[in-house]
Amino acid sequence: MADFPLVHTQLVPPRVKTLLNRTRLHSLGQAILSHRLTTIIAPAGYGKSVWVSSLSDDAGWPLTAWLILDRHDTEPSFLLYNLIHAIKKVQPRFGSESLRTMNSLEDVARDWLIAVSSLVGEIPKEDEIVLVLDDIYLITGNPAICDILAYLIHWLPANIHLVLISRNSLPLNLHREHLSGELLEIGSEHLLFSAEETGELLSLLGLDLAVTDIVSISQFTEGWPVGIRLLAMYLKQSGGDLKKTLPNLKRQDAHLYSYLGHELLDHLTGELRDFLLDSSLLPYLEPGLCNAALQHNDSDIKIKRLHSLGMLSRIEAETTVWRLHHLTGEFLAHEISRLRRPEHVVSIRHRAAAFLEQQGDINRALEQVTAFEDWSAAASLIRTYGDQYFVRKGRLDALNSWIGRLPDNYVSQDHRLLHFKGICSLHIDPEKALAILSEAVDLAKRNDDTREQIRSLMAILAVHTLANDAKKLRETAGRIPVAASLLRDSWSRGVLLVAALGRAVSEDRLKRGVWLGRLLSRFKLDPEWQMYYLLLSGIIQYRLGDMVQAMQFVEKALALPFVRDSDRWTGTAYEVISGIYCDTGNSQKTIEISQELLRLGHKYNIPHQTAYGHRRLARIYLRQGSIAEARREYESSRHWWFKAGNVLMTYITDLEIIFARAIAGENPIDLLKEVSNPLNIILDNPAGQGYRDYALSLAGVIAREAGDLAQAQQWLEESVNNSANKGAKQMLAGTLVHLARLHLLKDEEKLADDCLHKAFGIMETAQLDVFWDWHPETVFSLCRHALLKNIHPVWAAHLMRRWFSQRTCKEAVSLLVHSDQSVRSHITGLVREVVEKTGTPVIHVSCFGVFRVFVNGTEISPSQWKTKKAENLFKFLIINRGQHPKERVIEAIWPESEPQLGNASLRMALTHVRKALNLNQHPDDSLILKRGMIYFNPQIELYGDYELFTEIAQGISEKDDSGQETLNLIEQAVKLYRGDFLPDNLYDDWTANLRKQLYRLYLQVLVKQADACRRRGKLDAAIKAGRRCLELEPADELLNRMAMELLWQSGQKHQALSLYNDLAAFLAREFDTTPSAETIALYEKIRCS
CATH class of the missing domain: 1.25.40.10 (Tetratricopeptide repeat domain)
Incomplete structure (x- = not known):
């Protein structure tokens, strides 16, 4: 993930040099570990953070993750990013999934629930952790932040103890936690110093005072920790007399601090006092920042001197920085407005902003320039860093906030700012966003900024692409300028070509798409455009039927860091690659990626990804013959297409549902009436990626099933012609197969065979074995027809073997006895493959006419039976499945035999049958004689031609139609029915x-x-x-x-x-x-x- 600039000091608990071990509060501190939530609320100067930080020194205290909040954490993206790193600091294995989720969100402010859910789900459950959110009062003004906190309070696992430190009461509803006893509330009264603790602290600070003086200080400060420290510092530096000093001080906290602040400043050298005053304008003190902003070259010396005087807190992190106490900062802010001229303050902030910009901390740079309302500088920073710092990192909340601070005239007159404003509004109010982006386009055109004009148009294109609105896509693409001067710019040419490639896909101009793809391969593109180029090229090759090339393009896209590090873009690539896996017959990978699409779609609320997931699963079920499951997935897909606002895919899915219902056996005549509405809407609207032709093909199949052959032929031929003109081989092959079946129904066998020649020729050349409008009965029957007619028999057999192995195995008996040797050879190979794959032996028996037996596809020679008794025993058991007492078998086959002779005949016949079948390593397992019962091993698959004949004939008798x-x-x-049933046994x-x-x-x-x-x-x-x-x-x-x-x-x-x-x-x-x-x-x- 491309990280946000992280101020590591926010993750370090505050420490002081002279820390008092407050034994009195030990039990209160331990109580934190017995509560899920602790709130510590007290005004400034009560030592809240320092005390909680000191608890980690106790033996047995759990790991403590600390986050000191800052004003910029009012944006959910900053808060969550810093919170992830706070936990990661104590649990290094944590955070990869949460950061990936953050990087995958376009707008964290809108989708914070996704990010927080991921964060909570990734937190290790084994180790106890104390999670401290310090200075939380700074960020609770944002309702979204309060919602995030409420979610964390409710859903953080039981091993997390959440501690919220604040100056003010929290706008959170904690009644449930209070009633359940999960809430520990610590207030200012708990943190006040006792007289005894005051004496210990003063002694620790190097003051040796009489007991009466200690009591006086305790009473005067009322136990206010920071007051005791400041008074001690003042007494040490001034050498003042306590009895003279105390009467001059007022008792209210703020006034006391103000007085002591003035006194402390007065005892600093002028140079050090000026340095401290000016440095209060900075977000933190660090030598490099101070040297640049204050124009000093010895900032490190001054910082260390102030730290030695106790006026700064040192925070050790990856970069050591120092900070002022909140009260000190507030006091100095008041003083600087009184003591410094405005132009002096502005110059410091300008230099600080420049330094922070160089460090990549754009958010704090913007804080500096907006502090004195330099809107021009703020607009410049947003223009420069809006893309890489905000948009690409999902920080649209922060970007929107900064743009919202600019005066309206700055935004309305700047096309780049309008572009960012439109981007920020895309998911909040798409119509408003499109209007703003259109304004940006028009203004960029008037300003002759063609590059920015293209950027905004591409953003508009992305919206219409998501909605599959081909009409608006064409309109928008038509607005992209192609100026001669622009074409000298490699970036612009690349973007233009990507836009043109997208348009080629949307218009289904496949040959143009291939040409544009070749051109694009010569350009160096931004990561996002590189991804689009690869995915669009993958779609083009997929439509052309080159699945190998299509897969290579999409795999390259998935390997891009831009895609790999973002769930959102990974999901986009999955939408394409799942279709390739599906249509290359890789069901397992299709299911895996479809399930991942469902997970990502639900996680990030991306309905079209969820729709794709359901749609791919539906096609797998359809191919497996699980029609009810396929229909259920199609209906789920339709729900999500509708939710995504994708009208085209909603109506495409309507047709797919009707198609599934037709396969399931619903009345096709009634279903055909339902086709016209979705089909007409699809045909009236331009649709890319072959969806128009796909819709025609689906409608043609439904019309064919309904018996309206003329209408079916019209739709199927239109689809075939369109696909042929575009070179869309997969769509063309599939529709030709359906057209072949229609010609057979019309008794036009020659036309049917011509269609099959073309379809199977395309499929064999391109190695295609799946197509979109999958109709199992059509595919199987025509593969069988092609095999028998010697039409690309290798590929026909391949398709039967791949998709219908069990059914072909069941019906193989009629093909194993076929007169054509090539047909017999293909079927024998298929049966052997099934046996090898399943490990289950298969026996086929032909009982009509000549008696023939095939074991695992290989015929048994009649001589292998040795005797007629063995042959008859086999026949009897084949036509009388199940277990039979041996006495019954003997009586049926050899009714005149003596019992002893019958037993001997049975055993001898049994031996001959087993040897004839010769089933691999276990010949004795084929026929079993056990406990007086004889039967075939139930693990053997047995198929007889008379059984297949009976099944088909009974099915025919139930039909009352004369259809083809x-x-x-x-x-x-x-x-x-090739002859009498078992003619050699006519008299048995x-x-x-x-x-x-x-x-x-x-x-x-x-x-x-x-x-x-x-x-x-x-x-x-x-x-x-x-x-x-x-x-x-x-x-x-x-x-x-x-x-x-x-x-x-x-x-x-x-x-x-x-x-x-x-x-x-x-x-x-x-x-x-x-x-x-x-x-x-x-x-x-x-x-x-």
């Missing part, structure tokens, strides 16, 4: 029931296919399905009537009549009967037509 999706499922089911009772069920289900699928094709007007396909039915059941009159109607409707009247004649002949020959009346009526109707 249904036809695709029917086609998949028909292809799975244990296969009969299941065979009949599967056969009936197959007939139902064929009937459904014929009906669906007829309803879609595909009569040739319907007739083909009908003929398949008749090949299986030639005597089924219902099937014959369906086939006759299909032939008749297609114009094939003679074929329909011929089909009837064939049926009548078959019934007469085989069953000695005639067709039913209903069939005869249909025949007559067709014949007479």
Whole structure:
């Protein structure tokens, strides 16, 4: 973190050379350690700070963190920064998180709660600590400071004892602490010296007085500690007679001090007196500062002399400084106004301000010049240091305070001051801030200060960027001047190019963005602009589909100290990199960074970062198929986009929620009605980063699911054309996949294959395996289609392996028996990868037609079963899952065997099956015979083609539509039924029931296919399905009537009549009967037509 100038003396407890050990107050001091809060309130001169400081000398006293407050601590940023360092001084490991939080806040005065929460949360809980805030009365005039103190009092951990030292009563509500017994109140009456303590102090100060004199002093000063010390100093220096001195003194504290002050000054040499008087104008005494401001060359000697006389307190820190007692300072301030000419005071303060400015202590330099109302010098300091000292360190509270002290005419006539005033107001009143910044722009233009004009415009751009307001972004960017003289300035050229790059991103002009990025790489930029250049370039490459380049740009941004040391800017980079991780399929990193975005967004009250966090998590859930969770995250994201005032992203998220609902199975026709409002708003407003095309793609998918294929095609093709023109490969590939599915639904297979060729070609070249509008069913079905059609099969298999490994593994049985060797090879590799990854063996069994078994993707040769008994044992256990008594198995498979022979057959078959399966190191674990029960090891995954067929067929029977999706499922089911179920076991009772069920289900699928094709007007396909039915059941009159109607409707009247004649002949020959009346009526109707 770039530190604020720290006056280390503020962290050092005050000490005096001659410290009296006040035994009488020992128990009172120890009581501090039994209370969470202690207030010590007494007027000046009661030794409050010195006494508390002396307690740390007691054996067993805890670590003590001390902060002496100053007037500039009325700004929350100063107070909290100094408080962090006060604790860090005694706990060196403390503070890194708190300082990072401070550095990440744009306006500490507004966001003090974030900073204080971080501070309290980081305080170590193991060690007891006394935390002293000294001179707290100086800062309680600021209500925000009182709120901070109230928070600390309530939330500091129990191991912290907070001590507040003040001259005046505190404007804090401490009733709760008082009632709970957590508050210890110490007042002036506790700190007064007794007569005995007065004598001890006088003796310690070198005065040997009679008891009567000590009593007189005690009575006269009424035990006022500083009065006793001053009187002792006076007596020592003047050699005065106590009996003559006392009657001349008045008893009131202030008057006593004034008298003694005059007397002490009178006994100093003229040179030393002038030095002391002039140095009271300074914030502290230190030889370098005093030499510069007072124009001396022996300040160190004078300071040490005054210290030896007891008039200064020495504070040992990184730099040793001295300070006046508060009362001394107040007295001298009154005296200097009486004894010094105004121009003398002004010259000292001017020189002091110059020295402090050189030391980087701008706040104290401003205190010096504003003390005599040199507004011109104050304005100059603000102009010079406003950026690096205030804005970049989150100290907008202090900057706003200083600007507020300037006369209005100084601010309104100075575009730089107007710029800072606008920056300070951004988070308090954005509309007002934008108005002030616009004034700054106009004034800078009139003053021909193009650089400052650009600064204010860039601040306005940042506001519109945050709101994703592309229209205002373009308007503002259009106001940025490009003067020939300006372009000779490297800084200005860099900033202009960053602005142009931002505009290219907002307008989605990707090729221009690449060109501008190359230009920018030649310029040395300020850290902030360097960050913007890297992040914007990352977004450009991300949109172009070059994820490697995109990642490199964002990682470089994250490595910048400017970003690394600020949670706020780290969060900005996380917004971009989380999208890259998400769309390169790195779910774990996406989740980690999304959760960090949620933490930062909530911590710093940055709603758009919270929105991004929820949005990324939604996409992870969507890809995992957890639709309810995805929808919940999208709805949370929408809430935060709305809160951030980002209208575009609010409506984008509305579409994403509708999209998730469509995937979840809600009525797509109803959902399509909800699409028009958000989509029209998005299309009516310019949107960068591909959001317009993304919205079209989402809407196209929803329209496709709703069956409005014409509208879906229009939206998807518009998105494809836009993305192709911009070179946005990822968006283009994803939308082409959706367009391919739409063409398949329209039975336009060639167009679908063309889209898939383009999409998978782009993805394979750019190594893309994720895209925005992720629709799991579309991706899986088209990857399967591409693999079977040999369309970029390597990448199709890669996508199936990466995103749908379990589903592909489940459905692999139909692909393992495919006629194409390349298809079988890809699926075998996928199954092996799944097994290697999960450690779970997988067995696929094909029971339709030829019986085939695959173990971990590799087929078992029929000869490996050794015997038919072993093969049948395996088949029986495959179709009858679960545990079976061995007696039942023997009876089912070998019903005629003797018990002893049956047992022997079972054991031999069991051995052969285990050897055939040969499951790695534990072959005996595949089939288990235990306690008379036999079963497959439950850890083995078993998939049969008949199970997949049943699942699909039953799903089809529940559908009452003839859509292309249904036809695709029917086609998949028909292809799975490659022949009779276990044809080698046609006469085994244990296969009969299941065979009949599967056969009936197959007939139902064929009937459904014929009906669906007829309803879609595909009569040739319907007739083909009908003929398949008749090949299986030639005597089924219902099937014959369906086939006759299909032939008749297609114009094939003679074929329909011929089909009837064939049926009548078959019934007469085989069953000695005639067709039913209903069939005869249909025949007559067709014949007479």
